[in-house]
Amino acid sequence: MTFKRWLPTFLAFPPAGYLAIETVGSLSDPVSAAAGGVLAGAVIGAGQWLALRSRGIGRRWIVYTAAAMAGGTAVAAAVTGAGTGLADVMLMGLVTGTAVGAVQSSLLAHGRRASAAWTAVNAAGWPLAWLASSGVIDLDRGWYVFGASGALLLTVLTGLTLRRMFVASDARIRASRPAATVGA
Numbered sequence: 001m002t003f004k005r006w007l008p009t010f011l012a013f014p015p016a017g018y019l020a021i022e023t024v025g026s027l028s029d030p031v032s033a034a035a036g037g038v039l040a041g042a043v044i045g046a047g048q049w050l051a052l053r054s055r056g057i058g059r060r061w062i063v064y065t066a067a068a069m070a071g072g073t074a075v076a077a078a079v080t081g082a083g084t085g086l087a088d089v090m091l092m093g094l095v096t097g098t099a100v101g102a103v104q105s106s107l108l109a110h111g112r113r114a115s116a117a118w119t120a121v122n123a124a125g126w127p128l129a130w131l132a133s134s135g136v137i138d139l140d141r142g143w144y145v146f147g148a149s150g151a152l153l154l155t156v157l158t159g160l161t162l163r164r165m166f167v168a169s170d171a172r173i174r175a176s177r178p179a180a181t182v183g184a
Helices: 003-024 030-055 060-080 086-108 112-133 148-176
Strands: none
Touching: 003 030, 003 148, 030 060, 030 086, 060 086, 086 112, 112 148
16 A cells, blocks of 8 residues: 555545535534534545555445545544544544544454544544644634644554554465465
8 A cells, every 4th residue: 555545545534624614514513513524524535545445445344434524524523522522523623533443344344453544544643634634723713624734544443554554464364375386
Protein backbone atom coordinates (compact mmCIF):
# COMPACT_ATOMS: atom_id res chain seq x y z
CA MET A 1 0.00 0.00 0.00
CA THR A 2 1.75 3.13 -1.18
CA PHE A 3 0.88 6.60 0.01
CA LYS A 4 0.06 7.55 -3.56
CA ARG A 5 -2.52 4.77 -3.65
CA TRP A 6 -3.97 5.96 -0.32
CA LEU A 7 -4.20 9.57 -1.61
CA PRO A 8 -7.93 9.33 -2.51
CA THR A 9 -8.62 8.93 1.20
CA PHE A 10 -7.03 12.27 2.03
CA LEU A 11 -8.76 13.92 -0.90
CA ALA A 12 -12.18 12.58 0.16
CA PHE A 13 -12.35 14.23 3.59
CA PRO A 14 -12.67 17.94 2.67
CA PRO A 15 -15.47 17.46 0.09
CA ALA A 16 -17.18 14.97 2.42
CA GLY A 17 -17.42 17.54 5.19
CA TYR A 18 -18.44 20.28 2.78
CA LEU A 19 -21.17 18.14 1.18
CA ALA A 20 -22.60 17.21 4.58
CA ILE A 21 -22.70 20.74 5.96
CA GLU A 22 -24.07 22.25 2.76
CA THR A 23 -26.75 19.56 2.37
CA VAL A 24 -27.84 19.02 5.99
CA GLY A 25 -26.61 22.17 7.70
CA SER A 26 -24.49 22.31 10.82
CA LEU A 27 -24.34 19.30 13.10
CA SER A 28 -26.76 20.29 15.83
CA ASP A 29 -28.39 17.10 17.16
CA PRO A 30 -28.31 13.31 16.68
CA VAL A 31 -30.67 13.46 13.67
CA SER A 32 -28.56 15.98 11.76
CA ALA A 33 -25.47 14.05 12.87
CA ALA A 34 -26.80 10.83 11.35
CA ALA A 35 -27.87 12.53 8.11
CA GLY A 36 -24.61 14.39 7.66
CA GLY A 37 -22.63 11.39 8.84
CA VAL A 38 -24.11 9.12 6.20
CA LEU A 39 -23.26 11.62 3.45
CA ALA A 40 -19.74 12.29 4.68
CA GLY A 41 -19.20 8.59 5.37
CA ALA A 42 -20.24 7.64 1.84
CA VAL A 43 -17.74 10.07 0.30
CA ILE A 44 -14.94 9.04 2.67
CA GLY A 45 -15.76 5.36 2.16
CA ALA A 46 -15.66 5.84 -1.62
CA GLY A 47 -12.24 7.49 -1.39
CA GLN A 48 -10.94 4.65 0.77
CA TRP A 49 -12.49 2.04 -1.50
CA LEU A 50 -10.69 3.55 -4.51
CA ALA A 51 -7.44 2.97 -2.63
CA LEU A 52 -8.34 -0.52 -1.40
CA ARG A 53 -10.16 -2.13 -4.32
CA SER A 54 -6.95 -3.56 -5.75
CA ARG A 55 -6.56 -5.45 -2.44
CA GLY A 56 -9.91 -7.20 -2.86
CA ILE A 57 -12.07 -4.77 -0.88
CA GLY A 58 -15.53 -4.55 -2.43
CA ARG A 59 -17.98 -1.68 -2.67
CA ARG A 60 -19.59 -2.73 0.61
CA TRP A 61 -16.77 -0.71 2.18
CA ILE A 62 -18.58 2.46 1.09
CA VAL A 63 -21.92 1.38 2.59
CA TYR A 64 -20.33 0.11 5.81
CA THR A 65 -18.36 3.33 6.25
CA ALA A 66 -21.45 5.49 5.64
CA ALA A 67 -23.52 3.48 8.13
CA ALA A 68 -20.77 3.48 10.77
CA MET A 69 -20.18 7.19 10.42
CA ALA A 70 -23.92 7.93 10.62
CA GLY A 71 -24.30 5.83 13.76
CA GLY A 72 -21.07 6.94 15.39
CA THR A 73 -21.70 10.61 14.73
CA ALA A 74 -25.29 10.37 16.00
CA VAL A 75 -24.19 8.67 19.23
CA ALA A 76 -21.39 11.22 19.66
CA ALA A 77 -23.83 14.10 19.14
CA ALA A 78 -26.11 12.64 21.80
CA VAL A 79 -23.23 12.18 24.24
CA THR A 80 -21.73 15.64 23.69
CA GLY A 81 -24.99 17.53 23.17
CA ALA A 82 -23.61 18.32 19.69
CA GLY A 83 -21.03 20.53 21.35
CA THR A 84 -18.41 22.27 19.27
CA GLY A 85 -15.69 22.77 21.87
CA LEU A 86 -12.38 21.00 21.36
CA ALA A 87 -13.14 18.36 23.99
CA ASP A 88 -16.54 17.73 22.39
CA VAL A 89 -15.22 17.26 18.85
CA MET A 90 -12.37 15.08 20.09
CA LEU A 91 -14.91 12.88 21.90
CA MET A 92 -16.96 12.85 18.71
CA GLY A 93 -13.83 11.71 16.90
CA LEU A 94 -13.24 8.95 19.42
CA VAL A 95 -16.81 7.61 19.16
CA THR A 96 -17.05 7.99 15.39
CA GLY A 97 -13.55 6.68 14.71
CA THR A 98 -14.18 3.64 16.89
CA ALA A 99 -17.44 2.90 15.06
CA VAL A 100 -15.87 3.36 11.63
CA GLY A 101 -12.79 1.31 12.49
CA ALA A 102 -14.79 -1.54 14.02
CA VAL A 103 -17.21 -1.80 11.12
CA GLN A 104 -14.51 -1.48 8.45
CA SER A 105 -12.33 -4.07 10.16
CA SER A 106 -14.98 -6.70 9.47
CA LEU A 107 -14.19 -6.31 5.77
CA LEU A 108 -10.40 -6.50 6.04
CA ALA A 109 -10.19 -10.24 6.80
CA HIS A 110 -6.68 -10.12 8.21
CA GLY A 111 -7.39 -11.76 11.57
CA ARG A 112 -8.32 -10.56 15.03
CA ARG A 113 -5.08 -8.73 15.74
CA ALA A 114 -5.31 -6.77 12.51
CA SER A 115 -8.98 -6.05 13.16
CA ALA A 116 -8.18 -4.76 16.64
CA ALA A 117 -5.29 -2.69 15.27
CA TRP A 118 -7.48 -1.12 12.57
CA THR A 119 -10.15 -0.25 15.14
CA ALA A 120 -7.58 1.17 17.57
CA VAL A 121 -5.84 3.29 14.93
CA ASN A 122 -9.16 4.81 13.88
CA ALA A 123 -10.28 5.27 17.50
CA ALA A 124 -7.08 7.19 18.27
CA GLY A 125 -6.65 8.82 14.87
CA TRP A 126 -10.03 10.53 14.56
CA PRO A 127 -9.73 12.59 17.77
CA LEU A 128 -6.11 13.45 16.89
CA ALA A 129 -7.33 14.57 13.48
CA TRP A 130 -9.85 16.90 15.16
CA LEU A 131 -7.04 18.24 17.33
CA ALA A 132 -4.86 18.85 14.26
CA SER A 133 -7.69 20.72 12.52
CA SER A 134 -8.88 22.68 15.54
CA GLY A 135 -6.56 25.61 14.92
CA VAL A 136 -7.45 25.80 11.24
CA ILE A 137 -11.23 25.31 10.96
CA ASP A 138 -14.04 27.06 12.80
CA LEU A 139 -15.26 24.38 15.21
CA ASP A 140 -18.35 26.44 16.07
CA ARG A 141 -19.63 25.87 12.52
CA GLY A 142 -20.70 22.32 13.46
CA TRP A 143 -18.65 20.32 10.99
CA TYR A 144 -19.25 16.58 10.59
CA VAL A 145 -15.61 15.80 9.94
CA PHE A 146 -12.26 17.50 10.53
CA GLY A 147 -10.36 19.55 7.98
CA ALA A 148 -7.53 18.78 5.58
CA SER A 149 -4.81 18.91 8.24
CA GLY A 150 -6.64 16.24 10.24
CA ALA A 151 -7.33 14.27 7.08
CA LEU A 152 -3.63 14.25 6.26
CA LEU A 153 -2.76 13.00 9.76
CA LEU A 154 -5.41 10.26 9.66
CA THR A 155 -4.41 9.24 6.14
CA VAL A 156 -0.80 8.77 7.22
CA LEU A 157 -1.79 6.80 10.33
CA THR A 158 -4.23 4.51 8.54
CA GLY A 159 -1.98 4.19 5.49
CA LEU A 160 0.95 3.02 7.62
CA THR A 161 -1.34 0.59 9.44
CA LEU A 162 -2.67 -0.87 6.20
CA ARG A 163 0.80 -1.10 4.75
CA ARG A 164 1.95 -3.10 7.76
CA MET A 165 -1.16 -5.31 7.61
CA PHE A 166 -0.75 -6.03 3.91
CA VAL A 167 3.00 -6.68 4.15
CA ALA A 168 2.39 -9.18 6.97
CA SER A 169 -0.47 -10.77 5.06
CA ASP A 170 1.57 -11.04 1.86
CA ALA A 171 4.44 -12.63 3.79
CA ARG A 172 2.08 -15.24 5.30
CA ILE A 173 0.72 -16.05 1.84
CA ARG A 174 4.22 -16.45 0.38
CA ALA A 175 5.28 -18.64 3.30
CA SER A 176 2.27 -20.90 2.88
CA ARG A 177 2.99 -21.62 -0.81
CA PRO A 178 4.96 -24.77 -1.54
CA ALA A 179 8.47 -24.14 -2.79
CA ALA A 180 8.95 -24.60 -6.50
CA THR A 181 10.73 -27.81 -7.35
CA VAL A 182 13.99 -27.58 -9.27
CA GLY A 183 13.99 -29.20 -12.68
CA ALA A 184 10.28 -29.94 -12.71
